[in-house]
Amino acid sequence: MGLFGRRTPPPAAPDVAVTYVETPTGRGAPDEGRTSRLWSDGFGRAATRSLQTLAVVAVLAVFVLALMQLTLVVIPVLIALVLAAAISPLVGWMRRRGLPSLLATWIALLAVVAVLAGILWLVVRAVGAQWGELRDQALDGFDELQTYIQGLPFDITDEQIASFRESATGLLQSDAVGSGAIAGVSQTADFVAGFFIMIVVLFFFLKDGPAIWEFLLRPFEGDRYQRGKRVGDATVRTLGGYIRGTAIIAAVDAIGIGVGLAIVGVPLVIPLSVLVFLLAFIPLVGATLAGILAALVALVAVGPVEALIVVAIVVVVNQLEGDLLQPIVMGRSLRLHPLVILFALTAGTVLAGITGAVLAVPIAASLWRAVQVWDGPDLPARFARKKRPETV
Numbered sequence: 001m002g003l004f005g006r007r008t009p010p011p012a013a014p015d016v017a018v019t020y021v022e023t024p025t026g027r028g029a030p031d032e033g034r035t036s037r038l039w040s041d042g043f044g045r046a047a048t049r050s051l052q053t054l055a056v057v058a059v060l061a062v063f064v065l066a067l068m069q070l071t072l073v074v075i076p077v078l079i080a081l082v083l084a085a086a087i088s089p090l091v092g093w094m095r096r097r098g099l100p101s102l103l104a105t106w107i108a109l110l111a112v113v114a115v116l117a118g119i120l121w122l123v124v125r126a127v128g129a130q131w132g133e134l135r136d137q138a139l140d141g142f143d144e145l146q147t148y149i150q151g152l153p154f155d156i157t158d159e160q161i162a163s164f165r166e167s168a169t170g171l172l173q174s175d176a177v178g179s180g181a182i183a184g185v186s187q188t189a190d191f192v193a194g195f196f197i198m199i200v201v202l203f204f205f206l207k208d209g210p211a212i213w214e215f216l217l218r219p220f221e222g223d224r225y226q227r228g229k230r231v232g233d234a235t236v237r238t239l240g241g242y243i244r245g246t247a248i249i250a251a252v253d254a255i256g257i258g259v260g261l262a263i264v265g266v267p268l269v270i271p272l273s274v275l276v277f278l279l280a281f282i283p284l285v286g287a288t289l290a291g292i293l294a295a296l297v298a299l300v301a302v303g304p305v306e307a308l309i310v311v312a313i314v315v316v317v318n319q320l321e322g323d324l325l326q327p328i329v330m331g332r333s334l335r336l337h338p339l340v341i342l343f344a345l346t347a348g349t350v351l352a353g354i355t356g357a358v359l360a361v362p363i364a365a366s367l368w369r370a371v372q373v374w375d376g377p378d379l380p381a382r383f384a385r386k387k388r389p390e391t392v
Contacts, residue, residue, distance in 0.1 A: 075352060075359075079359070082239055084206050085237075085240035086240045087112065091104050091206050105207040108206055109203050119274055123271045209236075217229070227374065227375075230373045234366075234370055235366040239363075239365075239366050249280060250276070257273065257294065257313060258272070258273030260309075265306065268297060272293070283341050285345070291310075291314035295311045295314070298310040336361070336365055340364065345360055348361075
């Protein structure tokens with residue numbers, strides 16, 4: 001009848017008396033079930049599900065807000081987890097060759113620190129050596145750009161260009177830059193603290209990762225324990241495979257684009273190549289951003305023709321990487337629809353900036369892989385199973 005329908009009671013027999021039932025709160029009438037029936041129809045079930053959904057969303061919102069207040073700890077731990085998943089095969093290989101666990105952990109950890117320090121040193125050295133040249137070429141490029149602008153169909157006067165230059169100069173000399181510098185110092189301190197936290201956590205993940213996971217699984221027994229083991233193994237394999245595959249593809253992209261930039265004569269080849277390598281860890285948009293930045297540097301430094309050549313080089317390298325290298329290297333490490341990747345990328349960027357953009361997709365892939373092994377090695381969770389033949 002619906003939530004607001006009028007229910008007509010059936011005619012009562014003339015000689016049948018109404019019987020009341022004693023309850024802890026008093027005598028209950030026969031129509032007390034009307035309230036429960038209101039929650040059992042379509043509207044009632046929808047209301048129940050809505051309340052449950054609101055409760056879950058509220059809990060998730062509180063959890064996310066708590067994590068955002070602890071980013072100085074959460075982000076380094078997540079980075080350490082991702083790096084540990086990628087490096088753990090190396091540590092396991094050294095242990096199987098007879099090296100003590102502690103020594104194998106220290107070798108892997110020092111190798112990671114050495115690689116990071118080497119990349120930072122190359123970038124700083126290259127920028128310091130070529131900054132003066134790039135500055136002079138940028139000034140010449142700005143004058144050439146002004147000449148091109150004056151030849152456009154619409155009018156942009158010299159006064160407008162001069163006003164723009166004065167505005168930029170005033171912005172650089174304003175108090176906002178000073179406050180930004182102070183904020184930069186604070187962010188640098190947070191970065192150093194987070195880096196040391198990440199190194200310490202990474203050391204213990206590499207050394208005692210399986211033991212830590214076994215400790216977390218102590219409350220579970222039987223099927224739940226086996227499920228925890230499957231989820232842990234699948235998560236580590238997915239994270240490790242994604243990071244190692246992306247690193248290989250990023251290195252190929254950086255070398256290919258770097259060689260092309262050197263041939264064209266673009267300055268700051270090493271910093272731009274490192275930037276290409278780092279941006280390759282951001283799916284979908286990373287390669288595009290790297291190409292835009294490389295083309296802008298080429299436009300300012302050497303000219304528009306060379307900038308177009310750089311764009312062509314970036315497009316060719318990315319096309320070869322997407323069609324040939326990625327299917328071979330990545331395999332099935334990242335089994336997510338591009339729309340899911342875009343949503344995860346957007347959410348990660350909103351919550352944690354560039355770090356969230358890098359970590360969001362591998363975490364999403366790991367969660368989906370955990371769902372795929374929830375009820376068995378090849379048996380997904382019930383909601384993710386195919387209920388019927390899906391033909392589209």
